[in-house]
Amino acid sequence: MEHQKLPEMGRAEDDILGQLKSFADNDPNYRDGRTWSLVYHLDDAHDAFIAKAYSAFSSANGLNPATFQSLKRMESEIISTMAGLLHGGPDTCGVVTAGGTESCLMAVKTYRDMARKQRKVTRPNMILPKTAHVAWFKAAEYFGVKARILPMTAEYATDISRLKRMINAGTVMILGSAPEYPHGTIDPIAEMGAIAQSKGISLHIDACVGGMILPFMERNGVDLPDWDFRIPGVTSISADLHKYGYAAKGASTILYRNLELLKHQMFVCQDWPGGVFASPALLGTRPGGAYAAAWAVMQKLGVEGYCRLARDTCDAVDKLKTGIAAIDGLRVLGHPQGPLLAYGSTDPKLNIYAVADQLEQAGWSINRVQNPDGIHCMVTAKHLHVADEYLADLAQAVATARAHPELAKTGGAATYGMMAHVPLRGMVKSKVLDVFAEMYRAGGGALTLNDSKPPNLMERGMARYVQWKTRRG
Ligand SMILES: *Cc1c(COP(=O)(O)O)cnc(C)c1O
Helix, strand or coil, X not given: CCCCCCCCCCCCHHHHHHHHHHHHXXXXXXXXXXXXXXXXXXXXXXXXXXXXXXXHCCCCECCCCCCCHHHHHHHHHHHHHHHHHCCCCCCCEEEEECCHHHHHHHHHHHHHHHHHHHHCCCCCEEEEECCCCHHHHHHHHHHCXXXXXXXXXXXXXXXXXXXXXXXXXXXXXXXXXXXXXXXXXXXXXXXXXXXHHHHCCEEEEECCCCCCCHHHHHHCCCCCCCCCCCCXXXXXXXXXXXXXXXXXXXXXXXXXXXXXXHHHHCEEECCCCCCCEEECCCCCCCEHHHHHHHHHHHHHHHHHHHHHHHHHHHHHHHHHXXXXXXXXXXXXXXXXXXXXXXXXXXXXXXXXXXXXHHHHHCCCECEEECCCCEEXXXXXXXXXXXXXXXXXXXXXHHHHHHHCHHHHHCHHHHHHHHHHHCCCHHHHHHHHHHHHHXXXXXXXXXXXXXXCCCCCHHHHHHHHHHHHHHHHC
Protein backbone atom coordinates (compact mmCIF):
# COMPACT_ATOMS: atom_id res chain seq x y z
CA MET A 1 0.00 0.00 0.00
CA GLU A 2 1.33 3.41 -0.95
CA HIS A 3 0.85 6.30 1.39
CA GLN A 4 -0.68 9.54 0.29
CA LYS A 5 1.89 12.06 -0.90
CA LEU A 6 1.96 15.76 -0.33
CA PRO A 7 1.50 17.51 -3.65
CA GLU A 8 4.96 18.20 -5.02
CA MET A 9 3.99 21.78 -5.75
CA GLY A 10 1.45 23.64 -3.64
CA ARG A 11 -2.02 23.97 -5.18
CA ALA A 12 -4.15 27.00 -5.90
CA GLU A 13 -6.33 28.05 -2.95
CA ASP A 14 -9.60 28.11 -4.94
CA ASP A 15 -8.96 24.64 -6.20
CA ILE A 16 -8.33 23.35 -2.68
CA LEU A 17 -11.35 25.06 -1.17
CA GLY A 18 -13.52 23.69 -3.96
CA GLN A 19 -12.30 20.20 -3.25
CA LEU A 20 -12.86 20.62 0.48
CA LYS A 21 -16.41 21.67 -0.24
CA SER A 22 -16.94 18.54 -2.31
CA PHE A 23 -15.71 16.41 0.61
CA ALA A 24 -18.87 17.46 2.45
CA ASP A 25 -21.19 16.07 -0.23
CA ASN A 26 -22.06 12.99 1.78
CA ASP A 27 -22.05 14.62 5.19
CA PRO A 28 -25.23 14.81 7.26
CA ASN A 29 -27.56 17.55 6.15
CA TYR A 30 -27.54 19.70 9.27
CA ARG A 31 -28.31 22.91 7.37
CA ASP A 32 -31.88 21.71 6.87
CA GLY A 33 -32.23 20.38 10.42
CA ARG A 34 -32.06 16.72 9.35
CA THR A 35 -29.52 15.71 12.04
CA TRP A 36 -30.56 14.94 15.61
CA SER A 37 -27.12 14.97 17.21
CA LEU A 38 -23.61 16.36 16.88
CA VAL A 39 -24.45 19.70 15.29
CA TYR A 40 -25.91 22.91 16.73
CA HIS A 41 -26.43 25.02 13.68
CA LEU A 42 -28.26 28.31 13.35
CA ASP A 43 -27.73 29.43 9.76
CA ASP A 44 -25.01 30.15 7.23
CA ALA A 45 -24.78 33.81 8.22
CA HIS A 46 -24.04 32.76 11.80
CA ASP A 47 -21.37 30.33 10.58
CA ALA A 48 -19.82 33.13 8.53
CA PHE A 49 -19.74 35.40 11.58
CA ILE A 50 -18.12 32.65 13.67
CA ALA A 51 -15.56 32.08 10.93
CA LYS A 52 -14.58 35.77 10.93
CA ALA A 53 -14.07 35.85 14.68
CA TYR A 54 -12.25 32.52 14.53
CA SER A 55 -9.90 33.48 11.73
CA ALA A 56 -8.92 36.74 13.43
CA PHE A 57 -7.33 34.63 16.18
CA SER A 58 -6.67 31.29 14.48
CA SER A 59 -2.91 31.69 14.92
CA ALA A 60 -3.12 32.97 18.49
CA ASN A 61 -2.18 30.52 21.22
CA GLY A 62 -3.60 30.44 24.74
CA LEU A 63 -0.91 28.07 26.00
CA ASN A 64 0.70 30.71 28.14
CA PRO A 65 -2.09 32.97 29.41
CA ALA A 66 0.39 35.75 30.07
CA THR A 67 1.42 36.03 26.42
CA PHE A 68 -1.76 36.66 24.44
CA GLN A 69 -3.54 39.11 26.69
CA SER A 70 -6.33 39.19 24.11
CA LEU A 71 -7.10 35.53 24.71
CA LYS A 72 -6.78 35.84 28.48
CA ARG A 73 -9.27 38.66 28.39
CA MET A 74 -11.73 36.61 26.33
CA GLU A 75 -11.27 33.62 28.62
CA SER A 76 -11.80 35.71 31.76
CA GLU A 77 -14.90 37.36 30.32
CA ILE A 78 -16.38 34.05 29.15
CA ILE A 79 -15.78 32.46 32.56
CA SER A 80 -17.13 35.44 34.44
CA THR A 81 -20.25 35.49 32.26
CA MET A 82 -20.80 31.79 32.87
CA ALA A 83 -20.26 32.25 36.61
CA GLY A 84 -23.03 34.84 36.57
CA LEU A 85 -25.41 32.68 34.51
CA LEU A 86 -24.82 29.70 36.80
CA HIS A 87 -25.21 31.75 40.01
CA GLY A 88 -21.62 31.43 41.15
CA GLY A 89 -20.35 33.42 44.11
CA PRO A 90 -17.73 36.16 44.06
CA ASP A 91 -14.90 33.59 44.05
CA THR A 92 -16.25 31.41 41.23
CA CYS A 93 -13.53 30.95 38.64
CA GLY A 94 -12.65 28.57 35.85
CA VAL A 95 -10.99 27.71 32.58
CA VAL A 96 -12.09 27.57 28.95
CA THR A 97 -11.42 24.09 27.57
CA ALA A 98 -11.62 22.55 24.12
CA GLY A 99 -14.80 20.59 24.78
CA GLY A 100 -17.06 18.84 27.22
CA THR A 101 -14.85 15.81 27.44
CA GLU A 102 -11.85 17.91 28.45
CA SER A 103 -13.97 19.66 31.09
CA CYS A 104 -15.18 16.33 32.51
CA LEU A 105 -11.71 14.78 32.47
CA MET A 106 -10.36 17.80 34.32
CA ALA A 107 -12.93 17.53 37.11
CA VAL A 108 -11.95 13.92 37.77
CA LYS A 109 -8.25 14.78 37.76
CA THR A 110 -8.87 17.72 40.08
CA TYR A 111 -10.80 15.79 42.70
CA ARG A 112 -8.53 12.75 42.52
CA ASP A 113 -5.48 14.92 43.14
CA MET A 114 -7.22 16.95 45.84
CA ALA A 115 -8.20 13.78 47.73
CA ARG A 116 -4.71 12.39 47.29
CA LYS A 117 -3.20 15.53 48.78
CA GLN A 118 -5.71 16.30 51.53
CA ARG A 119 -6.84 12.82 52.55
CA LYS A 120 -4.03 10.55 51.28
CA VAL A 121 -6.51 8.66 49.09
CA THR A 122 -4.55 6.11 47.08
CA ARG A 123 -7.40 4.01 45.62
CA PRO A 124 -9.86 6.66 44.49
CA ASN A 125 -13.46 6.10 43.46
CA MET A 126 -16.21 8.42 42.25
CA ILE A 127 -19.96 8.00 42.32
CA LEU A 128 -21.58 8.34 38.90
CA PRO A 129 -25.21 8.00 37.88
CA LYS A 130 -25.78 5.17 35.42
CA THR A 131 -26.79 7.87 32.92
CA ALA A 132 -23.56 9.88 33.27
CA HIS A 133 -22.06 10.89 29.94
CA VAL A 134 -19.55 8.43 28.52
CA ALA A 135 -16.80 11.05 29.05
CA TRP A 136 -16.95 10.18 32.77
CA PHE A 137 -16.29 6.51 32.07
CA LYS A 138 -13.42 7.59 29.86
CA ALA A 139 -12.07 9.70 32.73
CA ALA A 140 -12.41 6.73 35.09
CA GLU A 141 -10.29 4.64 32.76
CA TYR A 142 -7.73 7.34 31.94
CA PHE A 143 -7.17 8.48 35.52
CA GLY A 144 -7.60 5.21 37.41
CA VAL A 145 -10.61 6.39 39.41
CA LYS A 146 -13.09 3.57 39.96
CA ALA A 147 -16.64 4.40 38.92
CA ARG A 148 -19.31 3.35 41.43
CA ILE A 149 -22.72 3.49 39.79
CA LEU A 150 -26.00 4.91 41.01
CA PRO A 151 -28.78 2.89 39.34
CA MET A 152 -31.79 4.26 37.46
CA THR A 153 -35.32 4.21 38.81
CA ALA A 154 -38.05 2.50 36.79
CA GLU A 155 -38.61 5.89 35.14
CA TYR A 156 -34.93 6.36 34.19
CA ALA A 157 -34.17 8.98 36.82
CA THR A 158 -31.11 8.59 39.05
CA ASP A 159 -31.88 6.56 42.17
CA ILE A 160 -29.99 8.21 45.03
CA SER A 161 -31.45 6.09 47.84
CA ARG A 162 -28.08 4.37 48.36
CA LEU A 163 -25.87 7.38 47.65
CA LYS A 164 -25.02 8.14 51.26
CA ARG A 165 -24.00 4.55 51.97
CA MET A 166 -21.92 4.31 48.80
CA ILE A 167 -19.60 7.10 49.91
CA ASN A 168 -16.47 5.69 51.53
CA ALA A 169 -12.97 6.79 52.47
CA GLY A 170 -11.81 6.54 48.85
CA THR A 171 -14.63 8.60 47.34
CA VAL A 172 -13.20 11.70 45.66
CA MET A 173 -16.32 13.11 44.00
CA ILE A 174 -20.01 12.67 43.21
CA LEU A 175 -21.50 13.53 39.84
CA GLY A 176 -24.89 14.92 38.93
CA SER A 177 -26.06 15.83 35.42
CA ALA A 178 -28.21 18.75 34.30
CA PRO A 179 -29.51 17.15 32.23
CA GLU A 180 -28.07 13.71 31.50
CA TYR A 181 -27.43 12.86 27.87
CA PRO A 182 -29.37 9.59 27.35
CA HIS A 183 -32.88 10.80 28.37
CA GLY A 184 -32.61 14.51 29.19
CA THR A 185 -33.43 14.07 32.88
CA ILE A 186 -32.07 16.50 35.46
CA ASP A 187 -30.63 14.57 38.42
CA PRO A 188 -31.93 15.35 41.94
CA ILE A 189 -29.15 17.89 42.48
CA ALA A 190 -30.53 19.52 45.65
CA GLU A 191 -30.67 16.16 47.44
CA MET A 192 -27.28 15.14 46.10
CA GLY A 193 -25.86 18.49 47.23
CA ALA A 194 -27.14 18.00 50.77
CA ILE A 195 -25.59 14.53 50.98
CA ALA A 196 -22.31 15.68 49.43
CA GLN A 197 -22.08 18.55 51.88
CA SER A 198 -22.89 16.44 54.91
CA LYS A 199 -20.14 14.01 53.91
CA GLY A 200 -17.65 16.68 52.85
CA ILE A 201 -17.39 15.27 49.30
CA SER A 202 -17.12 17.38 46.15
CA LEU A 203 -20.13 17.45 43.82
CA HIS A 204 -19.59 18.21 40.15
CA ILE A 205 -22.53 19.04 37.90
CA ASP A 206 -22.18 18.03 34.27
CA ALA A 207 -24.12 20.74 32.47
CA CYS A 208 -22.15 20.30 29.26
CA VAL A 209 -25.39 20.12 27.34
CA GLY A 210 -27.61 22.13 29.70
CA GLY A 211 -25.34 24.97 30.77
CA MET A 212 -26.20 27.32 27.92
CA ILE A 213 -29.91 26.59 27.69
CA LEU A 214 -31.36 25.81 31.15
CA PRO A 215 -30.61 29.34 32.46
CA PHE A 216 -32.52 30.82 29.53
CA MET A 217 -35.39 28.34 29.82
CA GLU A 218 -35.70 29.52 33.41
CA ARG A 219 -35.79 33.14 32.27
CA ASN A 220 -38.54 32.13 29.84
CA GLY A 221 -40.61 30.95 32.80
CA VAL A 222 -40.03 27.19 32.44
CA ASP A 223 -40.32 25.57 35.86
CA LEU A 224 -37.01 23.85 36.60
CA PRO A 225 -35.43 22.63 39.83
CA ASP A 226 -32.31 24.47 41.01
CA TRP A 227 -29.23 22.62 39.83
CA ASP A 228 -26.35 25.12 39.67
CA PHE A 229 -24.19 26.97 42.24
CA ARG A 230 -27.40 27.93 44.06
CA ILE A 231 -27.17 24.43 45.56
CA PRO A 232 -24.60 24.87 48.33
CA GLY A 233 -23.01 21.42 47.90
CA VAL A 234 -22.15 22.01 44.24
CA THR A 235 -18.39 22.59 43.94
CA SER A 236 -17.94 22.70 40.17
CA ILE A 237 -19.87 22.76 36.88
CA SER A 238 -18.94 21.94 33.30
CA ALA A 239 -20.85 23.76 30.55
CA ASP A 240 -20.19 23.60 26.82
CA LEU A 241 -20.20 26.62 24.57
CA HIS A 242 -20.08 24.58 21.36
CA LYS A 243 -23.50 23.03 22.04
CA TYR A 244 -26.34 25.36 23.06
CA GLY A 245 -23.90 28.27 23.18
CA TYR A 246 -23.89 28.00 19.35
CA ALA A 247 -20.15 28.70 19.28
CA ALA A 248 -17.60 27.08 16.96
CA LYS A 249 -16.53 23.56 17.87
CA GLY A 250 -13.75 23.47 20.43
CA ALA A 251 -15.14 25.51 23.33
CA SER A 252 -16.36 24.46 26.76
CA THR A 253 -15.94 25.73 30.30
CA ILE A 254 -15.25 24.30 33.71
CA LEU A 255 -16.10 26.44 36.71
CA TYR A 256 -15.15 25.94 40.36
CA ARG A 257 -16.67 27.52 43.42
CA ASN A 258 -13.23 28.91 44.33
CA LEU A 259 -9.60 29.02 43.28
CA GLU A 260 -8.51 26.58 46.00
CA LEU A 261 -10.39 23.85 44.10
CA LEU A 262 -9.22 24.96 40.64
CA LYS A 263 -5.59 24.88 41.76
CA HIS A 264 -5.74 21.07 41.88
CA GLN A 265 -6.53 21.06 38.17
CA MET A 266 -3.34 22.90 37.30
CA PHE A 267 -0.06 21.38 36.20
CA VAL A 268 3.36 22.85 36.90
CA CYS A 269 6.74 21.53 35.79
CA GLN A 270 9.59 23.64 37.14
CA ASP A 271 12.51 21.52 35.85
CA TRP A 272 11.75 21.02 32.16
CA PRO A 273 14.73 21.89 29.93
CA GLY A 274 12.23 23.68 27.67
CA GLY A 275 11.52 26.14 30.47
CA VAL A 276 9.38 26.44 33.57
CA PHE A 277 5.91 25.32 32.51
CA ALA A 278 2.43 25.81 33.93
CA SER A 279 -0.86 24.84 32.37
CA PRO A 280 -4.46 25.15 33.57
CA ALA A 281 -6.00 22.16 31.75
CA LEU A 282 -5.34 19.24 29.43
CA LEU A 283 -4.21 20.92 26.23
CA GLY A 284 -0.84 22.44 25.52
CA THR A 285 -1.46 24.79 22.63
CA ARG A 286 -4.90 26.27 23.18
CA PRO A 287 -6.82 27.41 20.08
CA GLY A 288 -7.29 31.17 20.10
CA GLY A 289 -9.84 30.97 17.29
CA ALA A 290 -12.24 28.90 19.39
CA TYR A 291 -12.04 31.41 22.26
CA ALA A 292 -12.66 34.35 19.95
CA ALA A 293 -15.58 32.63 18.24
CA ALA A 294 -17.17 31.71 21.58
CA TRP A 295 -16.71 35.21 22.99
CA ALA A 296 -18.10 36.77 19.81
CA VAL A 297 -21.19 34.54 19.71
CA MET A 298 -22.04 35.34 23.33
CA GLN A 299 -21.85 39.05 22.50
CA LYS A 300 -23.90 38.60 19.34
CA LEU A 301 -26.76 36.62 20.85
CA GLY A 302 -26.98 38.13 24.30
CA VAL A 303 -29.69 37.20 26.80
CA GLU A 304 -32.43 38.07 24.29
CA GLY A 305 -30.95 35.85 21.58
CA TYR A 306 -30.36 32.87 23.85
CA CYS A 307 -33.87 33.22 25.32
CA ARG A 308 -35.37 33.26 21.84
CA LEU A 309 -33.39 30.16 20.82
CA ALA A 310 -34.34 28.42 24.08
CA ARG A 311 -38.00 29.21 23.43
CA ASP A 312 -37.89 27.78 19.88
CA THR A 313 -36.06 24.72 21.17
CA CYS A 314 -38.64 24.11 23.91
CA ASP A 315 -41.47 24.57 21.42
CA ALA A 316 -39.84 21.94 19.20
CA VAL A 317 -39.37 19.60 22.19
CA ASP A 318 -43.02 20.01 23.19
CA LYS A 319 -44.15 19.31 19.65
CA LEU A 320 -42.07 16.14 19.57
CA LYS A 321 -43.24 14.97 22.99
CA THR A 322 -46.88 15.43 22.02
CA GLY A 323 -46.42 13.91 18.58
CA ILE A 324 -44.52 10.86 19.86
CA ALA A 325 -47.11 10.21 22.58
CA ALA A 326 -49.81 10.29 19.91
CA ILE A 327 -48.22 7.45 17.91
CA ASP A 328 -49.43 4.07 19.11
CA GLY A 329 -46.57 1.90 20.39
CA LEU A 330 -44.16 4.75 21.21
CA ARG A 331 -43.39 6.57 24.42
CA VAL A 332 -40.89 9.15 25.59
CA LEU A 333 -38.39 7.57 28.01
CA GLY A 334 -38.64 9.07 31.48
CA HIS A 335 -39.31 12.75 32.09
CA PRO A 336 -36.91 14.91 30.08
CA GLN A 337 -36.78 18.51 31.25
CA GLY A 338 -34.11 19.89 29.00
CA PRO A 339 -33.64 20.28 25.25
CA LEU A 340 -33.31 16.57 24.46
CA LEU A 341 -35.29 13.39 24.74
CA ALA A 342 -35.33 9.73 23.79
CA TYR A 343 -38.28 7.55 22.94
CA GLY A 344 -38.77 3.81 22.74
CA SER A 345 -41.30 1.17 21.88
CA THR A 346 -44.02 -0.02 24.25
CA ASP A 347 -44.97 -2.87 21.97
CA PRO A 348 -42.78 -6.02 21.84
CA LYS A 349 -43.81 -6.41 18.20
CA LEU A 350 -42.46 -2.99 17.29
CA ASN A 351 -38.66 -2.87 17.03
CA ILE A 352 -37.47 0.69 17.66
CA TYR A 353 -34.18 0.16 15.86
CA ALA A 354 -36.13 -0.90 12.76
CA VAL A 355 -38.01 2.41 13.10
CA ALA A 356 -34.63 4.17 13.28
CA ASP A 357 -33.53 2.50 10.05
CA GLN A 358 -36.70 3.69 8.32
CA LEU A 359 -36.13 7.25 9.51
CA GLU A 360 -32.61 7.12 8.13
CA GLN A 361 -33.96 5.98 4.80
CA ALA A 362 -36.20 9.03 4.87
CA GLY A 363 -33.07 11.19 5.12
CA TRP A 364 -32.77 11.85 8.87
CA SER A 365 -29.54 11.32 10.81
CA ILE A 366 -30.56 9.23 13.80
CA ASN A 367 -28.83 8.45 17.07
CA ARG A 368 -29.75 5.32 19.00
CA VAL A 369 -29.71 4.72 22.76
CA GLN A 370 -29.80 1.36 24.54
CA ASN A 371 -31.04 -0.19 27.81
CA PRO A 372 -33.79 0.58 27.12
CA ASP A 373 -33.54 0.79 23.35
CA GLY A 374 -34.58 4.08 21.90
CA ILE A 375 -34.16 6.87 19.41
CA HIS A 376 -32.45 10.02 20.62
CA CYS A 377 -33.26 13.61 19.70
CA MET A 378 -30.86 16.42 20.57
CA VAL A 379 -33.28 19.21 19.74
CA THR A 380 -32.15 22.66 18.63
CA ALA A 381 -34.03 25.82 17.69
CA LYS A 382 -33.71 24.80 14.06
CA HIS A 383 -35.79 21.67 14.60
CA LEU A 384 -38.91 23.73 15.24
CA HIS A 385 -39.28 24.05 11.47
CA VAL A 386 -38.92 20.35 10.74
CA ALA A 387 -40.68 18.79 13.76
CA ASP A 388 -43.96 18.23 11.88
CA GLU A 389 -42.20 16.63 8.94
CA TYR A 390 -40.17 14.44 11.31
CA LEU A 391 -43.31 13.29 13.13
CA ALA A 392 -45.05 12.45 9.85
CA ASP A 393 -42.02 10.39 8.76
CA LEU A 394 -41.93 8.78 12.19
CA ALA A 395 -45.57 7.67 11.93
CA GLN A 396 -44.79 6.22 8.51
CA ALA A 397 -41.63 4.52 9.83
CA VAL A 398 -43.62 2.91 12.66
CA ALA A 399 -46.24 1.66 10.19
CA THR A 400 -43.55 0.16 7.96
CA ALA A 401 -41.71 -1.49 10.86
CA ARG A 402 -45.00 -2.99 12.07
CA ALA A 403 -45.96 -4.23 8.61
CA HIS A 404 -42.52 -5.80 8.11
CA PRO A 405 -41.36 -7.42 11.35
CA GLU A 406 -38.50 -9.03 9.41
CA LEU A 407 -36.86 -5.58 9.25
CA ALA A 408 -35.78 -6.12 12.87
CA LYS A 409 -33.42 -8.85 11.67
CA THR A 410 -31.55 -6.87 9.04
CA GLY A 411 -29.37 -3.79 8.67
CA GLY A 412 -28.87 -1.40 11.54
CA ALA A 413 -31.68 -2.96 13.56
CA ALA A 414 -29.87 -6.30 13.68
CA THR A 415 -26.46 -4.80 14.39
CA TYR A 416 -27.59 -2.37 17.11
CA GLY A 417 -29.91 -4.96 18.63
CA MET A 418 -27.01 -7.36 18.85
CA MET A 419 -24.68 -4.79 20.39
CA ALA A 420 -27.28 -3.79 22.97
CA HIS A 421 -28.43 -7.26 24.01
CA VAL A 422 -25.64 -9.77 23.72
CA PRO A 423 -25.11 -10.78 27.35
CA LEU A 424 -21.35 -11.31 27.02
CA ARG A 425 -20.40 -7.64 27.23
CA GLY A 426 -16.68 -8.35 26.98
CA MET A 427 -17.26 -9.96 23.62
CA VAL A 428 -19.20 -6.93 22.42
CA LYS A 429 -16.40 -4.66 23.59
CA SER A 430 -13.67 -6.54 21.75
CA LYS A 431 -15.82 -6.84 18.63
CA VAL A 432 -16.57 -3.09 18.61
CA LEU A 433 -12.88 -2.36 19.12
CA ASP A 434 -11.95 -4.57 16.17
CA VAL A 435 -14.49 -3.01 13.85
CA PHE A 436 -13.77 0.52 15.06
CA ALA A 437 -10.04 0.09 14.71
CA GLU A 438 -10.56 -0.89 11.07
CA MET A 439 -11.56 2.71 10.44
CA TYR A 440 -8.02 3.72 11.38
CA ARG A 441 -6.10 1.17 9.36
CA ALA A 442 -3.30 2.66 7.28
CA GLY A 443 -4.64 4.23 4.13
CA GLY A 444 -7.89 5.45 5.68
CA GLY A 445 -9.51 2.13 6.51
CA ALA A 446 -13.20 1.31 6.54
CA LEU A 447 -15.68 4.16 6.20
CA THR A 448 -18.44 2.66 8.32
CA LEU A 449 -18.85 0.58 11.42
CA ASN A 450 -20.51 -2.16 9.37
CA ASP A 451 -18.75 -5.42 9.84
CA SER A 452 -18.01 -7.21 6.62
CA LYS A 453 -16.48 -10.35 8.12
CA PRO A 454 -18.86 -13.31 8.39
CA PRO A 455 -19.88 -13.96 12.00
CA ASN A 456 -18.06 -16.76 13.80
CA LEU A 457 -19.81 -19.61 15.61
CA MET A 458 -20.04 -17.73 18.90
CA GLU A 459 -21.47 -14.65 17.18
CA ARG A 460 -24.04 -16.70 15.28
CA GLY A 461 -25.14 -18.29 18.53
CA MET A 462 -25.42 -14.88 20.16
CA ALA A 463 -27.46 -13.53 17.24
CA ARG A 464 -29.91 -16.40 17.65
CA TYR A 465 -30.11 -15.79 21.38
CA VAL A 466 -30.85 -12.08 20.84
CA GLN A 467 -33.54 -12.85 18.27
CA TRP A 468 -35.16 -15.28 20.67
CA LYS A 469 -35.05 -12.71 23.50
CA THR A 470 -36.47 -10.04 21.21
CA ARG A 471 -39.34 -12.26 20.17
CA ARG A 472 -40.16 -12.89 23.81
CA GLY A 473 -40.15 -9.13 24.40
C1 LIG B 1 -21.73 16.47 25.07
C2 LIG B 1 -21.60 16.08 26.49
C3 LIG B 1 -20.36 15.86 27.08
C4 LIG B 1 -19.07 15.79 26.28
O1 LIG B 1 -18.86 16.89 25.52
P1 LIG B 1 -17.99 16.90 24.19
O2 LIG B 1 -17.96 18.33 23.85
O3 LIG B 1 -18.71 16.05 23.18
O4 LIG B 1 -16.65 16.36 24.50
C5 LIG B 1 -20.33 15.61 28.43
N1 LIG B 1 -21.45 15.56 29.16
C6 LIG B 1 -22.68 15.74 28.62
C7 LIG B 1 -23.90 15.67 29.49
C8 LIG B 1 -22.80 16.00 27.26
O5 LIG B 1 -24.01 16.14 26.70
